[in-house]
């Protein structure tokens with residue numbers, strides 16, 4: 182049987198899916214039932230999204246830093262036609278970390294389905310599709326100088342690195358989460374075992390205000406860890422003792438995909454979220470001295 186993810190190091194060549202795959206689920210914030218389809222695409226297509234419930238079923242939402250239109254509790258993207266799609270980050274993390282360069286993502290509603298709150302179901306879908314190599318070199322965005330975006334005590338930073346990696350810290354005092362840090366060397370194998378299973382989380386006292394803001398309407402204990410002080414309301418155990426910060430790495434991987442190509446650098450996050458992640462990617466791409474195209478040569 183063909184290996185579904187045929188590499189352990191950052192790949193030299195572009196890859197797409199071996200066949201179309203699909204699943205259904207419910208959006209975490211909208212509560213909408215959604216059908217999600219992933220299809221192969223030609224080299225240099227990139228990852229593109231299509232809203233199949235729209236009157237213009239051919240219009241695509243492409244990935245670029247300016248496509249981000251909302252960053253509260255998730256990353257929403259939109260196109261010039263006003264079509265938008267919420268909670269893209271977990272699927273994008275799975276696609277980019279597993280090495281998918283080119284795919285068409287068709288969605289029948291306003292939000293990517295939450296599945297179990299992690300990226301595990303998306304990794305399973307990609308495994309079912311199996312990746313195929315395309316005869317076009319993959320182009321990385323190589324970080325050439327360190328850049329930082331800050332909001333008070335929260336900050337994110339991208340710096341040059343010989344290998345792609347992500348370091349994250351979160352701090353939720355007086356809760357089960359506490360102060361957690363994690364360093365991740367970005368590989369498909371590492372992502373599948375160490376990052377993809379980490380679920381999203383919320384604090385119990387936030388739920389009322391989130392729902393009043395029209396968020397978390399599809400949130401349940403089946404797709405979110407609900408933390409109430411020093412306890413959690415879910416009956417199943419944590420998948421890792423530091424599952425929360427691992428999920429933060431998952432979110433960062435998804436938000437980095439908005440650069441439009443894999444970013445080769447060291448991303449560090451201190452208590453930051455989607456808004457700062459996107460600000461950093463925008464700052465990077467707007468500064469011609471901060472990055473350059475890079476291909477892996479043999």
Ligand SMILES: [Zn+2]
Nearest residue numbers: 270381428432
């Ligand atoms: Zn998340």
